[in-house]
Amino acid sequence: xxxxxxxxxxxxxxxxxxxxxxxxxxxxxxxxxxxxxxxxxxxxxxxxxxxxxxxxxxxxxxxxxxxxxxxxxxxxxxxxxxxxxxxxxxxxxxxxxxxxxxxxxxxxxxxxxxxxxxxxxxxxxxxxxxxxxxxxxxxxxxxxxxxxxxxxxxxxxxxxxxxxxxxxxxxxxxxxxxxxxxxxxxxxxxxxxxxxxxxxxxxxxxxxxxxxxxxxxxxxxxxxxxxxxxxxxxxxxxxxxxxxxxxxxxxxxxxxxxxxxxxxxxxxxxxxxxxxxxxxxxxxxxxxxxxxxxxxxxxxxxxxxxxxxxxxxxxxxxxxxxxxxxxxxxxxxxxxxxxxxxxxxxxxxxxxxxxxxxxxxxxxxxxxxxxxxxxxxxxxxxxxxxxxxxxxxxxxxxxxxxxxxxxxxxxxxxxxxxxxxxxxxxxxxxxxxxxxxxxxxxxxxxxxx
Numbered sequence: 001x002x003x004x005x006x007x008x009x010x011x012x013x014x015x016x017x018x019x020x021x022x023x024x025x026x027x028x029x030x031x032x033x034x035x036x037x038x039x040x041x042x043x044x045x046x047x048x049x050x051x052x053x054x055x056x057x058x059x060x061x062x063x064x065x066x067x068x069x070x071x072x073x074x075x076x077x078x079x080x081x082x083x084x085x086x087x088x089x090x091x092x093x094x095x096x097x098x099x100x101x102x103x104x105x106x107x108x109x110x111x112x113x114x115x116x117x118x119x120x121x122x123x124x125x126x127x128x129x130x131x132x133x134x135x136x137x138x139x140x141x142x143x144x145x146x147x148x149x150x151x152x153x154x155x156x157x158x159x160x161x162x163x164x165x166x167x168x169x170x171x172x173x174x175x176x177x178x179x180x181x182x183x184x185x186x187x188x189x190x191x192x193x194x195x196x197x198x199x200x201x202x203x204x205x206x207x208x209x210x211x212x213x214x215x216x217x218x219x220x221x222x223x224x225x226x227x228x229x230x231x232x233x234x235x236x237x238x239x240x241x242x243x244x245x246x247x248x249x250x251x252x253x254x255x256x257x258x259x260x261x262x263x264x265x266x267x268x269x270x271x272x273x274x275x276x277x278x279x280x281x282x283x284x285x286x287x288x289x290x291x292x293x294x295x296x297x298x299x300x301x302x303x304x305x306x307x308x309x310x311x312x313x314x315x316x317x318x319x320x321x322x323x324x325x326x327x328x329x330x331x332x333x334x335x336x337x338x339x340x341x342x343x344x345x346x347x348x349x350x351x352x353x354x355x356x357x358x359x360x361x362x363x364x365x366x367x368x369x370x371x372x373x374x375x376x377x378x379x380x381x382x383x384x385x386x387x388x389x390x391x392x393x394x395x396x397x398x399x400x401x402x403x404x405x406x407x408x409x410x411x412x413x414x415x416x417x418x419x420x421x422x423x424x425x426x427x428x429x430x431x432x433x434x435x436x437x438x439x440x441x442x443x444x445x446x447x448x449x
Contacts, residue, residue, distance in 0.1 A: 007033040008042035012060060013050025015198055015241060016169075017083055019149035020109040021048045024082065027112045039067065044078040049085035051164050051345060057085055061096075068099040078102070078119060082109065087168035088347065090128045103128065107154070107170050130170050146394045146425045148192045150183050151175065152225065153199035157207075158244065160271075161282045162314065164345040165200055172201070174209050177220065177228045188234030193425050194392060197225070197240040203247035223252045230259050236427065237261055237392060237409065242309075243268045246284045248293050257300040264301045265335075265411040268293065269309035273328030274321035277314050280350075287328055294332055303383070305410030307336035312369055313362040314342045316355040322365050329372055335380045335410065336438060337373045341366045374437050381412070381435035388445055389414065391430045393423040413439040 007028045011021040024046065025035065039045050045067050049060045064081065071077045080102040081093060087105030094100055101119045104127040108115065111127065118125045155170040184195055199205055206220025222240065230238065238261045245268055256262045268290075272278050275286045297304050310325060329337060341362035344351035389408045397403035397415050404418040406428070416430050434441040 004032060004034045005043040006036040006041060007044040007046065008036050008039040009046045009048060010039065010063065011048045013048075013084065015149060015196070016106070016151070016200060017048050017050055019151055019198055020083065020106055021046075022149065023109055024048070024112050027110075031113060031116070039063075040070065043076065044080065046080040046082060049081060049083035051084040051088050051168060060085055064097050064100075068097050071099045078116070080104070082106070082112075084164065084168040087128050088164065091126050094124060094126065101125070105168065144394060146192060146392065147194040147196065148187050149198050150180060150187070150195050151199070152180050152197045152222075152240075153202060153205045156200040157204065158201055158284075159282055161280060161349040162311065162342065162345065162351075164348055167347055169200060172204055172208055174206050174220065176209070177225055180225065181229050181232060184229055184232045184235055188232055191234075191425060193235065193427075194237040194239070195235055197222075197229075197238065199240075200242065201244045201247070202240050202242060203244050203249075203252070221252075223249070223255045226252075226255050226259055226262060230261055235261065237263055239263050239265060239411070241267045245270065245290050245293055250296055253293075253297055253300055263409040263411065264304040265307070265409065266297055266304060267307045270328065271309060271311050272314060272317075272321070273310075273325035274317070277317055277321050277325075280316065281311075281314065287324065291328070291332070303410070305335040305380075305412065306332065307338070307411070308334055309338045309340075310369065311340055311342050312365040313357040315350055315353040315357065317342075317357065317365075326369065326372060329369065329376065333376045333380055334373065335377060335412070337369075337377075339366060339369050339373060377437040378435075381437060381440065384408075384412065384432040384440055385435050386432065388429045388431050389440070389442070390427050391416070392427045393418070393420070393425065395424070396420050408440070415439065415441045416444050418444060 009021050009025055011017050033044060036042050047060055047063060051057050067079055071079060078101050079099055081100060082104045083106055086093065086103045090103065093103050102115055102125045104115055107130065108127040115125050115127055153172055153174045155172045156166045157172045159166060187195060203222055205222040205225060209220040211219030226238065243266065248268060270290045271281055271283060273287050278286065294306060297306065310329065312322060312325065344356065391406040391408055391414045393404050393406040395405055397405045402417055403415045404420050404423055405413060405415050408414055414430060429445040430442040431445050432440050432442040
């Protein structure tokens with residue numbers, strides 16, 4: 001009897017990539033491959049790549065080099081590069097790493113079985129053509145047994161001057177509300193308790209679906225979708241990401257306030273606090289509009305958690321313009337802020353501009369923003385002290401096995417003493433006694449009879 005073939009997937013980048021990896025792992029499971037943690041123990045190694053920043057891309061090439069060397073000793077090793085680097089580089093990847101068997105863009109994730117069949121027939125395959133994404137009928141191998149990603153819209157129609165996503169992930173393609181609800185019902189039947197609805201620009205959901213509502217507005221919007229899936233029995237919490245300030249409406253905010261399962265956590269990237277920089281980025285809004293959105297959220301849900309993304313040292317950004325980003329971050333007080341220094345991406349307009357900033361300026365501004373981020377996050381965390389928070393238990397605290405970890409509705413990571421066997425998937429009231437910048441600790445509060 002031959003030993004089962006083993007596979008390993010390494011995922012770089014965003015939540016969309018993580019969701020894609022789970023689907024591809026599900027396909028490999030269905031092909032009787034077995035998962036292994038160690039890439040050097042695998043018969044098939046798949047790198048699901050990200051091209052948003054240069055350092056992530058370079059890391060891929062470093063990992064690939066090691067496996068390419070290994071393939072000389074183990075010729076039947078199958079090497080796959082999927083995701084955004086694969087889409088962007090296409091056949092040129094084969095010239096750079098001739099040991100590769102399959103190069104596939106993110107739109108082809110659901111076709112992995114068909115593509116591998118071609119590889120096992122002795123072909124070297126490149127799949128980067130734009131296609132209509134096949135409906136998600138795969139059974140993902142999900143990393144969690146409590147929370148799950150559900151794609152609602154693929155691709156992006158925005159043309160931000162720094163961003164490579166539209167060219168690597170294709171144009172927007174919304175899934176039908178019925179397909180999304182069916183996936184959520186299947187997840188509930190498997191015992192999942194929380195779902196995060198995913199889209200590169202999730203507020204654009206439904207723009208490509210037919211139908212007009214009675215009021216003359218589009219029939220299918222993210223707001224309508226939230227109402228439509230809210231009553232799926234067994235799903236206790238619903239989140240969504242990532243939002244774009246240009247399309248974030250008060251109607252959506254009101255729905256989040258009114259629908260009990262939708263968590264009070266909003267991830268809305270602002271990228272810069274300066275209007276001229278935002279204009280150069282082609283973001284399509286001003287910092288004033290962004291501030292109005294946050295004020296509106298807080299008028300409905302004063303305790304809502306707000307997270308965002310920001311880029312420093314965009315081409316031509318002056319010190320004064322950077323100060324405007326610091327001011328916005330200081331004024332709003334984010335619970336979490338993902339920061340990055342601008343990284344020129346091939347094929348984007350901003351990469352060709354002559355007013356690039358030097359690495360020293362990039363590093364300096366990133367450090368200054370990160371210091372402020374930590375300070376503001378710590379300030380925001382203080383509001384939890386002494387409060388009882390509902391924490392959905394997801395796993396064990398890696399640093400202390402006597403503790404479990406989970407998240408509040410506001411997405412704050414929280415630790416407390418408990419048994420994962422008894423508590424996994426349950427929502428436990430926890431009295432918070434320790435507040436750190438990005439996490440909390442406390443004591444469970446169990447009802448006494």
